[in-house]
Amino acid sequence: MNRFEDYAREINEIKDRGHLITEQQNDNSENIHLYNTDKLVDVFIEEDLKPQLAIKYSKKNLVKSIDMIYNRLNNKGRLFYIGAGTSGRLAVLDASECPPTFCTSPDLVQAIIAGGYESLVKSSEQAEDNTEISIKELKDRKFTSNDCLIGITAGGTTPYVISSLEYAKKLGALTILITSVTKDQSNFSTDIDIRLITGPEIIAGSTRLKAATAAKMALNIISSGVMIKLGKVYKNRMIDLSVTNNKLLDRSIRILCDLLNIDRDAAIKLLEESRGSVKVSILMRLSGMNYVNSIKELKENNDHLPNTLSKLGIRT
Known part of the structure; x- marks a missing residue:
């Protein structure tokens, strides 16, 4: 039995995600397969202005994130990122840049990606449906109430990320969500909610594009802001x-x-x-x-x- 047949047996239990902004069709690129290269690039240039606006509108929660993470790290806490697919790769990228840039211990800022580090170069999309492994990852790293967890999920529905945020919240750790959908489309309890609304992707559902750009910008601001406040x-x-x-x-x-x-x-x-x-x-x-x-x-x-x-x- 192939993978599709495995999923097909549970087809009635699979939620329709078509209503999510990140899954909808972008009117500006509806006929992109017919565009010449010049027009195609123009569409990308126009759409890629939207992540900057999304960051601007999220300023209040970015400021709050930096201040609250700084307070935790200044009192022996640690910062963790968690994500699946592109979101997980962004997490690993930002965390791995902290030691060479700011001379931090590899333990201070850590990233957890669904499927492990092999997922950096090889897709393991099925791992994002697992709600238990992400919690085990946090436990293995001795995650405590002193720590901070930033969950990155463009569509706001990734079970791997959501379960980890819920676990961290119960412990009393600082929890932060970074997503590109509105609260009415995905809403669960975290201390800080960063909603980077970048709209439908040029290639429908491909959140490695605008949603990922906005998330990377947010991570740049948060980690750099915290390190500046720490005197780095x-x-x-x-x-x-x-x-x-x-x-x-x-x-x-x-x-x-x-x-x-x-x-x-x-x-x-x-x-x-x-x-x-x-x-x-x-x-x-x-x-x-x-x-x-x-x-x-x-x-x-x-x-x-x-x-x-x-x-x-x-x-x-």
Whole structure:
């Protein structure tokens, strides 16, 4: 028996999702198969303005998300993303960029994708119907009430994501939903509801397009906003980056040159003295303290450079 026959036996139990915005037909692309390439690209350009508007209209809940996640992470909590298919891949992408960009522990921001990491390169769509594995994933990672969970589901109906949010909510963890449908189409209880209404997709139902673009924009804002508040950024520079290759070493040198108004030789010397830490280099230069005392001062201020400088009365 093939997979369709397996599903066909339960056909009467399958819910009709045709009413969801993300499943409906886009009038602007109804005859896209007839368009020449120039007109086809015009349609994409026009439609791809909508994720930006969706983000703009969700500003209030994005602000709330950043502040509430920051409070949890500042008190030893962690941030988790969960999703299936494209949503899960976006989750993994954003989480995996935090350690190299902000020098965070891989445990601080984690992503869970239906079907496991193999799903990053190989489709496992059936996994999104499982309501138990997502909860097991959270339990395996010792998810607690101190943590935060962002569930990403474009259509707002993914069982894998919904069950995990319900579990996290019962624990008392912070729960955030990112979806592209309205409350009347999908409504369940989370602490924060981010509704990125991007409308019907150019290819009906293909939420890897506008819905995914909007979700990625939201994740960019949330994770970057939280890291900025945690002191991982100073004057729009990534001062906690991991120097793991020549490109990042050059970036570290240039950051120090720009922020401290010094030449490359002085920047390299500072990095040697600070054992490769841009943050510590800045504090050493501005305060006149040695490496050991700079480390001590940062630790007393949760490794937050702006707060440390403020405490020391250093204005830049």
